[in-house]
Amino acid sequence: MAETTQIEEIKPPVTDVGVIGWLRQHLFNGLFNSIATILILGFLIKLIPQFIQWAFIDSVWFTSGQECHQAAGACWSVITQNIRFTIFGYFPYEHQWRPLVAMIILVGMLVYSREWNRWNKRLGYAWIFALLVMGLLMKGGLFGLVPVESTKWSGLPLTLLLSFFGILASYPLGVVLALGRQSQMPIIKSLCVVYIEMIRGVPLITMLFMSSVMFPLFLPEGVTIDKVLRAQAAIILFTAAYIAEVVRGGLQAMDRGQYEAAESLGLNYFQMMRMIILPQALKIVIPPTVGILISAFKDTSLVVIIALYDILNTTKSILSEPEWTGFSTEAYIFIAMIYYVCCFSMSKYSRRIEKQLEYKHTPNQE
Amino acid sequence: MSTEQTSSQSPPAEGKPIIEIIGMHKWFDDFHVLKDINLEVRPKEKIVVCGPSGSGKSTVIRCINRLEEHQRGQIIVNGTELTRDLKNIERVRTEVGMVFQHFNLFPHLTILDNLTVGPIWVRKMPKKEAEELAMHYLEIVKIPEQAQKYPGQVSGGQQQRVAIARSLCMKPKIMLFDEPTSALDPEMIKEVLDVMVDLAREGMTMIVVTHEMGFAKEVADRVIFMDYGEIVEENEPFEFFDNPQHDRTKLFLSQIL
Ligand SMILES: Nc1ncnc2c1ncn2[C@@H]1O[C@H](COP(=O)(O)OP(=O)(O)OP(=O)(O)O)[C@@H](O)[C@H]1O
Ligand SMILES: [Mg+2]
Numbered sequence: 001m002a003e004t005t006q007i008e009e010i011k012p013p014v015t016d017v018g019v020i021g022w023l024r025q026h027l028f029n030g031l032f033n034s035i036a037t038i039l040i041l042g043f044l045i046k047l048i049p050q051f052i053q054w055a056f057i058d059s060v061w062f063t064s065g066q067e068c069h070q071a072a073g074a075c076w077s078v079i080t081q082n083i084r085f086t087i088f089g090y091f092p093y094e095h096q097w098r099p100l101v102a103m104i105i106l107v108g109m110l111v112y113s114r115e116w117n118r119w120n121k122r123l124g125y126a127w128i129f130a131l132l133v134m135g136l137l138m139k140g141g142l143f144g145l146v147p148v149e150s151t152k153w154s155g156l157p158l159t160l161l162l163s164f165f166g167i168l169a170s171y172p173l174g175v176v177l178a179l180g181r182q183s184q185m186p187i188i189k190s191l192c193v194v195y196i197e198m199i200r201g202v203p204l205i206t207m208l209f210m211s212s213v214m215f216p217l218f219l220p221e222g223v224t225i226d227k228v229l230r231a232q233a234a235i236i237l238f239t240a241a242y243i244a245e246v247v248r249g250g251l252q253a254m255d256r257g258q259y260e261a262a263e264s265l266g267l268n269y270f271q272m273m274r275m276i277i278l279p280q281a282l283k284i285v286i287p288p289t290v291g292i293l294i295s296a297f298k299d300t301s302l303v304v305i306i307a308l309y310d311i312l313n314t315t316k317s318i319l320s321e322p323e324w325t326g327f328s329t330e331a332y333i334f335i336a337m338i339y340y341v342c343c344f345s346m347s348k349y350s351r352r353i354e355k356q357l358e359y360k361h362t363p364n365q366e
Numbered sequence: 367m368s369t370e371q372t373s374s375q376s377p378p379a380e381g382k383p384i385i386e387i388i389g390m391h392k393w394f395d396d397f398h399v400l401k402d403i404n405l406e407v408r409p410k411e412k413i414v415v416c417g418p419s420g421s422g423k424s425t426v427i428r429c430i431n432r433l434e435e436h437q438r439g440q441i442i443v444n445g446t447e448l449t450r451d452l453k454n455i456e457r458v459r460t461e462v463g464m465v466f467q468h469f470n471l472f473p474h475l476t477i478l479d480n481l482t483v484g485p486i487w488v489r490k491m492p493k494k495e496a497e498e499l500a501m502h503y504l505e506i507v508k509i510p511e512q513a514q515k516y517p518g519q520v521s522g523g524q525q526q527r528v529a530i531a532r533s534l535c536m537k538p539k540i541m542l543f544d545e546p547t548s549a550l551d552p553e554m555i556k557e558v559l560d561v562m563v564d565l566a567r568e569g570m571t572m573i574v575v576t577h578e579m580g581f582a583k584e585v586a587d588r589v590i591f592m593d594y595g596e597i598v599e600e601n602e603p604f605e606f607f608d609n610p611q612h613d614r615t616k617l618f619l620s621q622i623l
Contacts, residue, residue: 260433261470261529265484265536266460268452275483279474357474 065323078327079334082318086334089154089314095146099157102134106160114349116356150228154309156338158228162310163297163342166235170296171289173236174243175282179273181248192244199241205302207234212306231303239296246288250281283357290350294343311335384409384540384571385430390439392425399425400436401595409539412572414582414603417592418618423575426592427542430573431462444539460488463533467545469525471517477504477528478513484536496535503531507561523554527561534565541565543574577622579607591615 027037058073061080068075079086088096109130113123138157141147153161180192199207211234212227219225254277262272282289301312309317315331318324324331385407392400399422407413415423428434429441432448432455441448443458472480481500485491491499504510507527512520517528526546533541543562547555559581566572566585576582582589582603589606591599591614599606599615610616 255470257466257468257470258472260464261466261472263433264431264459264462264464265532266456266488267484268456271487275487276472280472283474 065321065327068324068327074330075327076330078318078324078331082324085155085318086311086314086331087156089158089309089311090152091154091157092146092148092152095140095148098137098140098145098148099153099155102137103157103160105130105134106164110349114352116353150226153228155314156311158303158308159300159310159312161228162232162235162300162303165232166239166296166300167293169236170239170243171293173240175247175278177240177244178247178251181244182251196241196244199238200245204234204238204299205305207238208302208306210234227306228308231306231308235296235300238299239292242292242296243289246285246292247282249288250283250285251277253284254281283354286350286354286357290347294346297342297346298339311338378410381409383407384444385573386440386442387426387430388440388442390429390436390441392429392434392436392438399595400429403439403597405590405597407540407571407573409571410569411587412566412570412585413574413588413590414586415573415575415590415592416577416582416618416622417598421592422595423592424544427464427544427573427575430540430542431459431464433464460536461539463536463538463541465526465529465533465541465543465546467549469517469522469529469549471525471529471532473517476514476516477509477520480517480528481532481535484532488536499535500531503534504528506534506564507531508557521554522550523557526550526554526558530558530561530565540571540573543572543576545575545577547576547578579622583607591618593618 028034054073056073058071059076060068060071060073061076063071063075063077064081065075065077068077084093084096088099091099109127112118113127136142136145138153138161139148139150177192177196180188181196183189183192208231211230215230216224258276258280259272262276267275301310303310304313304316312335315335319328319331383406385405387403387405390400390403391398403426405413405426415426417423425434429436429448430443436448444461446454446458448454448458471477472483475483478497478500481503482493482496485496485499486493489496501510501513504513507530509520509524509527512524512528517525520528530541530546546562547558550558555578559578562572562574562581563585572585574581574586586603588600589603590597591606591610591612593614599610599612601611606615607619610619
């Protein structure tokens with residue numbers, strides 16, 4: 001009998017291991033957490049069946065707006081019946097395969113580029129070629145493709161276009177600004193500081209507004225600059241200022257010894273930055289950088305203020321048709337899902353690259 | 367007698383000075399770190415600098431490749447005077463190698479890439495040739511098998527040897543060492559000192575800040591003692607250790623020996 005008690009003593013208490021242990025540790029550790037767990041469970045039990053009833057059991061999927069108004073559940077028809085306008089907006093109906101192909105190319109290229117070790121010169125050329133093809137598909141005017149005004153670009157392609165180029169151009173610009181802010185030359189330094197602080201003091205919506213309303217006033221008569229381009233420029237200039245501050249943080253985190261070692265090898269400023277400092281500093285700041293890029297992606301929806309039809313705005317204009325008014329929940333759930341997929345992929349993507357850039361620190365056994 | 371032995375093993379210093387420091391002063395803000403430093407180093411000469419912490423040893427050698435800027439006096443390295451002129455500074459830096467207390471290897475590059483980055487970008491050497499050169503120097507520091515590893519994967523002593531090889535790949539005329547062994551565990555100090563002794567035998571011009579007195583006795587042509595930003599005493603090693611002139615030197619030697 002003495003033996004059995006001994007064996008029991010060696011085992012951890014039942015309440016610390018297994019399911020019970022897990023529950024205790026994660027859900028019921030302390031009075032407050034226990035109350036929170038019970039309340040949340042209560043809510044979920046009440047809400048989930050209701051949501052399933054609404055979204056799946058009572059819902060209608062492929063009906064007209066009139067029939068929707070009679071249905072008790074969700075009206076997913078607002079999406080299915082209007083999918084082409086939601087996605088492609090005012091792009092000429094019979095040519096909508098063109099933005100579709102362009103988007104497929106973009107996603108394909110992004111998926112292929114997810115492995116860091118595939119980033120080489122050939123991939124660079126492939127990207128340039130892909131971008132040219134995408135531009136051609138959107139704009140037309142060559143090889144028998146009917147030209148399409150950029151004012152007609154709308155929906156998801158516009159959202160992706162604004163965010164992709166916004167990110168692509170604002171990142172290097174932000175890096176340059178960060179370097180400028182650290183410059184020894186007072187003029188360059190103060191220019192960069194003024195730029196960064198000014199942009200950060202102004203909401204994006206103001207910049208978009210200025211780019212579309214005020215900027216044309218300064219142009220000479222007869223000269224116009226494409227509206228999409230102006231919005232794009234505003235987004236780039238805006239995001240770059242935020243990137244710059246994050247990158248500055250990375251530069252400041254660098255050990256001075258790295259600069260000194262690079263300098264004592266005789267590397268000049270640009271070589272030192274390119275080969276030694278930036279690769280390390282930019283890697284440190286991948287997580288906050290991605291945060292900024294994700295919010296830049298979401299902020300593209302603000303172009304609605306200057307009457308560009310990104311995917312949020314095409315959805316809105318469908319909801320304003322009498323046939324489909326009242327189904328905004330369903331429509332916005334769909335839009336939210338699209339945004340979620342994009343943002344989540346971005347953060348996955350960055351974590352992947354961060355992992356691949358991890359340098360080895362295991363001490364060797366010799 | 368042992369002095370003769372030293373000079374027979376490593377080639378004697380020769381010719382006109384390769385480094386001239388004339389009446390050099392330096393301030394950090396209004397703190398006068400270096401006061402009237404005068405130093406001449408001839409090709410193939412080996413100089414050991416010692417002195418208490420904060421005496422300005424690092425600052426002197428960092429001025430020689432312009433990691434620090436001096437405010438008065440002249441520093442002439444291999445015929446080039448160090449001024450604000452960036453071209454001059456870069457030229458001097460390609461002639462002067464530097465080894466740091468904390469190695470300062472580039473952690474994001476493999477050991478081989480750490481060695482080739484200078485030759486490829488500064489000397490414009492083709493990649494293949496630079497890699498052969500790098501392997502040559504990795505063999506000299508006795509770690510060719512570590513070429514593909516990252517600095518974080520090898521021991522401190524090996525890292526410091528990589529750092530020495532990295533400097534040597536630039537084929538410098540002068541090597542500066544700032545306490546190269548003081549961040550190392552005792553069992554690794556010897557492997558680094560051995561490499562440095564070999565280098566001295568090859569006839570490299572060296573300025574070494576170190577408290578390794580054995581090393582000083584074995585290779586140094588002159589030992590310089592610094593205190594409070596001044597060169598207090600300067601002598602050939604056996605005289606320096608056996609018969610120090612200055613009270614401050616005596617005090618310092620009694621503390622470290
Ligand atoms: N960047 C700097 N700014 C201000 N003061 C500095 C700076 N670098 C060094 N000093 C000061 O200058 C003095 C000399 O520093 P130095 O590093 O040359 O000493 P050292 O002889 O190498 O000492 P140690 O043996 O500790 O390395 C010290 O008092 C130090 O605090
Ligand atoms: Mg020092």
